[in-house]
Amino acid sequence: MTSYISTRGDRTEFSGARAIIQGLAPDKGLFVPTGIPRISYDFSGAGDAASGGSGADGVTGGGSGAGDAAGGAGAPRETGGASRPCTPYRDVAYRVMRAFFGDFSDDDLHLCVDGAYNSDNFDSPDISPLAKTERAFLLELYHGRTAAFKDMALSILPYLLTTAVRMENEDRKIVILTATSGDTGKAALEGFADVGGTEIFVFYPKDGVSEIQERQMVTQGGANTHVYAIEGNFDDAQRAVKAIFGDRDYEAGLEAGGYRLSSANSINIGRLVPQVAYYYFAYVRLVERGEIRPGDGINVVVPTGNFGNILAAWYARAAGLPISRLICASNENRVLTDLIETGVYDANRRFILTSSPSMDILISSNLERLLWHLSGGDSGEIAGYMRSLESDGRYEVSGRVREGMAEFLRGGSADMARSHAAIGDLWRSERYLMDTHTAVAYSVYRDYADATGDQTPTVVASTASAYKFADRVAGAIGLGAESDGFAYIDALHTATGVDVPRGLRGLRDKAIRHRGVVTAEQMPDAIRTALG
Numbered sequence: 237m238t239s240y241i242s243t244r245g246d247r248t249e250f251s252g253a254r255a256i257i258q259g260l261a262p263d264k265g266l267f268v269p270t271g272i273p274r275i276s277y278d279f280s281g282a283g284d285a286a287s288g289g290s291g292a293d294g295v296t297g298g299g300s301g302a303g304d305a306a307g308g309a310g311a312p313r314e315t316g317g318a319s320r321p322c323t324p325y326r327d328v329a330y331r332v333m334r335a336f337f338g339d340f341s342d343d344d345l346h347l348c349v350d351g352a353y354n355s356d357n358f359d360s361p362d363i364s365p366l367a368k369t370e371r372a373f374l375l376e377l378y379h380g381r382t383a384a385f386k387d388m389a390l391s392i393l394p395y396l397l398t399t400a401v402r403m404e405n406e407d408r409k410i411v412i413l414t415a416t417s418g419d420t421g422k423a424a425l426e427g428f429a430d431v432g433g434t435e436i437f438v439f440y441p442k443d444g445v446s447e448i449q450e451r452q453m454v455t456q457g458g459a460n461t462h463v464y465a466i467e468g469n470f471d472d473a474q475r476a477v478k479a480i481f482g483d484r485d486y487e488a489g490l491e492a493g494g495y496r497l498s499s500a501n502s503i504n505i506g507r508l509v510p511q512v513a514y515y516y517f518a519y520v521r522l523v524e525r526g527e528i529r530p531g532d533g534i535n536v537v538v539p540t541g542n543f544g545n546i547l548a549a550w551y552a553r554a555a556g557l558p559i560s561r562l563i564c565a566s567n568e569n570r571v572l573t574d575l576i577e578t579g580v581y582d583a584n585r586r587f588i589l590t591s592s593p594s595m596d597i598l599i600s601s602n603l604e605r606l607l608w609h610l611s612g613g614d615s616g617e618i619a620g621y622m623r624s625l626e627s628d629g630r631y632e633v634s635g636r637v638r639e640g641m642a643e644f645l646r647g648g649s650a651d652m653a654r655s656h657a658a659i660g661d662l663w664r665s666e667r668y669l670m671d672t673h674t675a676v677a678y679s680v681y682r683d684y685a686d687a688t689g690d691q692t693p694t695v696v697a698s699t700a701s702a703y704k705f706a707d708r709v710a711g712a713i714g715l716g717a718e719s720d721g722f723a724y725i726d727a728l729h730t731a732t733g734v735d736v737p738r739g740l741r742g743l744r745d746k747a748i749r750h751r752g753v754v755t756a757e758q759m760p761d762a763i764r765t766a767l768g
């Protein structure tokens with residue numbers, strides 16, 4: 237059974253349930269699976285997604301990337317796939333979750349998956365529908381309540397966490413701390429609002445989120461929700477959250493009051509594993525539609541901020557999904573592009589506010605996990621990188637890590653001018669509307685494909701509804717100026733006819749409930765005061 241250990245040297249092995257409750261490892265490292273399960277992408281058989289089958293075929297060290305389930309290879313190419321019923325998202329999610337969280341019972345996992353991925357929470361029966369454009373497939377991950385891809389994991393995390401609390405007989409109240417660059421916050425609030433045994437705190441950069449994102453958060457209902465703007469950027473918020481986790485005295489104080497800290501950020505392994513599922517789902521759909529044959533390689537392009545989404549794609553690859561290249565797309569804050577090109581991670585640069593705010597990040601936390609895996613689990617090496625990042629803001633990766641990355645990882649960045657142009661191009665040529673984050677990925681992919689001639693079928697992770705960034709998207713397709721974010725939503729809807737997501741309708745008239753503004757230094761006190 238897969239267990240979890242820290243990236244930084246603590247050798248204690250934690251169950252999946254424990255790792256989810258803790259959020260961060262005791263030595264402030266991140267939890268990583270000790271072995272990566274192999275997961276079949278062949279759902280054509282009698283459905284081992286039902287309980288009792290063997291979706292996870294044992295444990296490997298991971299990283300090979302070669303599929304083990306090419307049973308259908310050589311079969312006649314299907315077109316349209318109408319003859320065979322489509323595999324439901326829930327079956328795929330269940331199989332992936334069971335492979336990583338073997339300590340959960342089958343019944344519990346079914347309850348978690350069914351509770352999260354349904355028509356109450358998602359406005360598409362496919363949960364994450366796969367759209368086809370001329371150049372690439374767009375995996376629309378934004379059909380959940382808050383219209384961004386964070387819903388894919390945060391709709392299930394509350395179920396996983398409350399199940400884990402029961403499994404572990406945890407009797408303290410769980411206090412969930414969340415730093416957000418805009419989308420995680422609302423998705424976490426929506427997921428945890430009024431969930432018994434939890435209090436949820438969200439900290440967002442005061443001037444670093446879109447008007448719609450902010451309004452979504454400050455209007456959040458629920459007796460256990462706490463939302464603060466912080467004077468600073470996302471990195472400041474994330475650093476402060478991690479510092480609270482590392483502060484033993486502070487933690488002891490909370491524990492004496494009957495509280496235990498956890499996190500809804502993608503530093504929590506319970507955020508990452510559910511995200512592995514949609515890469516499998518995309519692959520299964522491509523096969524079902526006859527776009528690829530089982531075993532064919534695909535490329536995946538991910539608009540990246542904290543490196544969670546792309547890491548989930550890497551876990552999918554390591555678990556056996558045939559992903560040839562992973563393309564890491566950045567906006568002007570191109571730390572990761574530079575790392576991939578030079579082997580040096582250097583956060584010593586100006587933090588740039590862009591039209592893709594959820595990617596405005598200089599310290600991408602989850603990269604630590606990939607480095608750990610590529611270093612062969614060398615926690616001394618990883619701890620060294622992280623010390624050097626803290627003291628000097630930079631580190632250089634080893635030759636082994638660099639070679640490991642070169643095997644599958646490509647990077648690129650697109651600035652606002654290029655990504656907005658891509659939104660306009662795709663709208664005019666194919667009447668397909670992208671948001672600003674997806675547009676960064678799409679532009680980077682366009683550059684990559686033009687430069688390399690790589691014809692591999694490619695999936696671009698589409699991470700938000702265009703309406704969350706309606707002002708920028710409206711500008712990109714040539715619409716005029718409006719008075720506020722809501723007027724932009726109306727104008728965009730009138731011009732395009734694209735449905736406005738459920739969660740954004742009616743937002744204009746919702747009462748503002750959260751008005752707190754704090755500095756990063758004041759966060760610990762704000763939490764204590766709110767808990768009383």
Ligand SMILES: *Cc1c(COP(=O)(O)O)cnc(C)c1O
Binds near residue numbers: 542544546
């Ligand atoms: C969070 C987010 C990203 C970045 O994802 P990471 O997992 O942090 O790399 C990209 N686009 C949108 C819309 C997001 O909300």
